[in-house]
Amino acid sequence: MLTYLARRLVLALITTWAITVVTFIIMQLPPGDFVDAYVSQSSAMGSSISAAEADAMRQAYGLNQPFYIQYLKWMSFVARGELGLSFEYGRPVTEVIGDRLWLTIILSIGAILVTWGLALPIGIYSAVRQYSFGDYVFTFVGFIGLAIPNFLLALIIMYVGFRYFGLNVGGLFSAEYALAPWSFAKVWDLMEHLPIPVFILALAGTAQLVRIMRANLLDELRRPYVMTARARGLPEYRVILKYPVRAALNPFASTIGYLLPFMVSGSVIISVVLSLPTVGPLLLRSLLSQDMLLGSSIILLLGILTVIGTLLSDMLLMWIDPRIRLGRDT
Amino acid sequence: MSGATDAAAPENRIAVATQRQLIWWRFKKHKLAVFSAAVVLAFYMVAAFADFLAYAEPFDTQATRSYIPPQPIQWFDAEGNFRPHVFALKGKRDPRTFKLSYAPDPSDPRDLVLFAHGYQYHLFGLIPTDRHLLGLSHGSPQDAIFLLGTDQLGRDLWSRLILATRTSLTIGLVGVAMSLVLGVLLGGLSGLYGGTIDTVIQRVIEVLRSVPTIPLWMGLAAAVPNSWTPQQVYFSITIIISLIGWTELARVVRGRFLALREEDFITAAELAGASRMRIIFKHMVPSFLSHIIAAISLALPAMIISETTLSFLGLGLRPPAISWGVLLQDAQNLQTLGLAPWLLIAALPVIVVILAFNFLGDGLRDAADPYG
Numbered sequence: 001m002l003t004y005l006a007r008r009l010v011l012a013l014i015t016t017w018a019i020t021v022v023t024f025i026i027m028q029l030p031p032g033d034f035v036d037a038y039v040s041q042s043s044a045m046g047s048s049i050s051a052a053e054a055d056a057m058r059q060a061y062g063l064n065q066p067f068y069i070q071y072l073k074w075m076s077f078v079a080r081g082e083l084g085l086s087f088e089y090g091r092p093v094t095e096v097i098g099d100r101l102w103l104t105i106i107l108s109i110g111a112i113l114v115t116w117g118l119a120l121p122i123g124i125y126s127a128v129r130q131y132s133f134g135d136y137v138f139t140f141v142g143f144i145g146l147a148i149p150n151f152l153l154a155l156i157i158m159y160v161g162f163r164y165f166g167l168n169v170g171g172l173f174s175a176e177y178a179l180a181p182w183s184f185a186k187v188w189d190l191m192e193h194l195p196i197p198v199f200i201l202a203l204a205g206t207a208q209l210v211r212i213m214r215a216n217l218l219d220e221l222r223r224p225y226v227m228t229a230r231a232r233g234l235p236e237y238r239v240i241l242k243y244p245v246r247a248a249l250n251p252f253a254s255t256i257g258y259l260l261p262f263m264v265s266g267s268v269i270i271s272v273v274l275s276l277p278t279v280g281p282l283l284l285r286s287l288l289s290q291d292m293l294l295g296s297s298i299i300l301l302l303g304i305l306t307v308i309g310t311l312l313s314d315m316l317l318m319w320i321d322p323r324i325r326l327g328r329d330t
Numbered sequence: 331m332s333g334a335t336d337a338a339a340p341e342n343r344i345a346v347a348t349q350r351q352l353i354w355w356r357f358k359k360h361k362l363a364v365f366s367a368a369v370v371l372a373f374y375m376v377a378a379f380a381d382f383l384a385y386a387e388p389f390d391t392q393a394t395r396s397y398i399p400p401q402p403i404q405w406f407d408a409e410g411n412f413r414p415h416v417f418a419l420k421g422k423r424d425p426r427t428f429k430l431s432y433a434p435d436p437s438d439p440r441d442l443v444l445f446a447h448g449y450q451y452h453l454f455g456l457i458p459t460d461r462h463l464l465g466l467s468h469g470s471p472q473d474a475i476f477l478l479g480t481d482q483l484g485r486d487l488w489s490r491l492i493l494a495t496r497t498s499l500t501i502g503l504v505g506v507a508m509s510l511v512l513g514v515l516l517g518g519l520s521g522l523y524g525g526t527i528d529t530v531i532q533r534v535i536e537v538l539r540s541v542p543t544i545p546l547w548m549g550l551a552a553a554v555p556n557s558w559t560p561q562q563v564y565f566s567i568t569i570i571i572s573l574i575g576w577t578e579l580a581r582v583v584r585g586r587f588l589a590l591r592e593e594d595f596i597t598a599a600e601l602a603g604a605s606r607m608r609i610i611f612k613h614m615v616p617s618f619l620s621h622i623i624a625a626i627s628l629a630l631p632a633m634i635i636s637e638t639t640l641s642f643l644g645l646g647l648r649p650p651a652i653s654w655g656v657l658l659q660d661a662q663n664l665q666t667l668g669l670a671p672w673l674l675i676a677a678l679p680v681i682v683v684i685l686a687f688n689f690l691g692d693g694l695r696d697a698a699d700p701y702g
Contacts, residue, residue: 011533011536011537014533014537015536015537015540015541018537018541019541022541022546022549023549026546026549026550026552026553029550029553030552030553143685143688143689144685146688147631147681147684147685147688148681148684149635149638149639149680149684151639151642152658152677152680152681155658155661155662155667155674155677156674156677158664158667159664159667159671159674162664162667162668163667163668163671257540258539258540261539261540261541261542261543262542264542264545265542265543265544265545266544268542268544268545268548269544269639269643272643273662283545283548284548284643284644284645287548287549287552287645288552288644288645290552295549295552296549298545299545299546299548299549302542302545303541303542303545303546306540306541306542307540310540
């Protein structure tokens with residue numbers, strides 16, 4: 001068990017390191033450094049920055065030093081939680097991102113919970129009633145869910161909602177709460193707006209999980225122990241739920257690790273379409289205007305959060321699966 | 331594989347069939363996959379003959395043709411004779427809202443002509459011609475035929491959709507080809523040598539798969555300079571999407587290598603003194619080629635979705651280039667959709683082709699192992 005945990009931790013650290021390197025490269029890719037961007041931004045705004053000031057900034061960030069030193073300097077800033085200034089907004093990156101990061105997390109986790117909540121019963125039903133009408137319906141819906149990219153689904157739902165129901169499905173808050181400080185009423189307002197984006201986000205993942213669950217459970221149901229249980233007169237729900245479902249659940253649980261990055265990716269896209277106040281639209285804007293400190297900070301934060309989430313799901317898996325808990329490595 | 335010399339008796343058919351025949355028989359049983367194969371083939375035919383199927387120059391802008399709704403073809407004339415024609419459109423500007431509205435002008439019918447002359451292009455990029463499937467008896471087609479309507483700049487949606495099909499489908503192919511090279515190379519190394527190399531490559535794959543890809547793609551794609559030509563953008567976007575797409579292919583290849591290493595016929599070849607290269611290319615590759623083909627047909631839709639998503643966000647291909655994502659970008663906000671809902675038609679081929687590839691891939695995967 002400890003080796004499993006240690007391996008996961010080391011992998012998480014390596015992933016985090018890889019993410020920082022890639023983020024750093026992304027930050028460096030546009031021509032010119034970000035002091036150049038800052039200088040041109042300020043002169044566009046009317047204030048000017050002297051060459052000496054610009055040089056001082058370069059010195060502070062170590063921009064005239066070799067690549068790896070720049071990286072280390074930047075890392076030391078990041079480690080202290082100083083993500084720098086967003087040149088477009090003229091405010092610290094942490095302030096610009098603000099609540100949006102939490103809304104991204106809420107959206108992604110909500111989508112995972114819905115995925116689980118839907119995929120488990122549907123998967124069991126489809127396996128137990130294989131080739132029934134309901135099974136075909138779910139398979140069909142699942143294929144559609146897999147085939148429609150989620151930004152298209154968001155676009156179509158937005159259009160249908162607007163055209164036929166006169167609803168505006170965009171946003172996460174009603175107008176009166178959008179800028180209001182957090183309160184119970186605002187949380188309730190959020191709860192009312194969440195279902196549509198969460199459902200859009202969850203559909204593709206659900207379709208995938210249903211297929212996995214159905215296949216796994218079908219394999220288990222053919223095992224002799226199921227027949228034994230039935231022969232001994234156990235009630236049907238116990239025959240199915242007690243062992244086969246539990247055994248089929250193991251590979252199911254291990255997919256959370258891949259589900260989370262998938263959800264985070266998806267949330268960025270559908271937030272742009274539905275104009276949700278998450279980090280998605282912010283990321284897109286910062287990348288389009290080459291506000292690289294803000295853009296790369298968002299990529300970095302999303303990446304690290306995903307790593308933490310994956311690590312947590314690995315621990316959950318350990319708790320579910322006795323084979324891992326008791327230390328039999330496969 | 332046994333020789334086909336004694337294939338006379340029909341009951342021996344299965345026993346003496348080559349692997350290729352077995353795969354084909356198994357594949358034929360999956361009706362949906364066969365149908366999907368036809369759909370995919372049709373899409374690639376459209377891509378190959380894109381300019382021929384388009385009737386209007388896809389870049390020809392005209393402010394007076396802005397947002398024309400799709401117009402039906404009139405199949406019969408006033409006397410009831412079969413004579414496909416369209417009416418010229420008359421635009422009127424609403425004096426209050428300044429919105430252009432269009433009405434067909436029944437006094438000006440124009441006959442549809444097959445294999446008509448139109449704008450100049452090179453068929454397959456080689457043969458210069460100006461023949462198009464559809465054209466008009468008189469007047470230029472982009473002023474009268476509007477099968478799917480026009481966009482804001484008055485460009486014909488049908489013609490643009492056809493040309494977008496070519497871009498989006500080929501970008502998928504090029505992307506898959508690139509991730510195939512990476513996947514086969516790294517997956518092969520991983521499965522063949524095992525040990526440290528295997529561990530390192532497997533960890534790299536795990537790291538890549540645990541990173542949210544879209545933010546990463548967005549970051550990389552945003553760095554493509556604005557000054558690049560459409561061709562350069564096209565290739566950099568393909569490289570970006572294949573950089574992350576190779577992991578699944580590598581996993582499949584590695585799995586097959588690991589499974590085959592244990593097989594008796596490989597051991598036999600080794601004992602017979604065959605060189606490593608000979609074993610790989612003579613014995614291993616033919617037996618897992620079908621698996622790779624199945625994996626490719628499942629990887630292609632993912633590539634197409636990636637390109638469409640990036641272009642939709644404005645970070646992929648850029649406007650002089652036409653792809654499904656670029657077309658959908660026009661349909662991004664509610665105002666435009668309320669004004670011109672037909673722009674959403676570009677979503678249809680995306681969904682159809684992705685569904686078809688998924689079914690095809692499913693069928694191929696089942697058929698890849700015909701002995702099971």
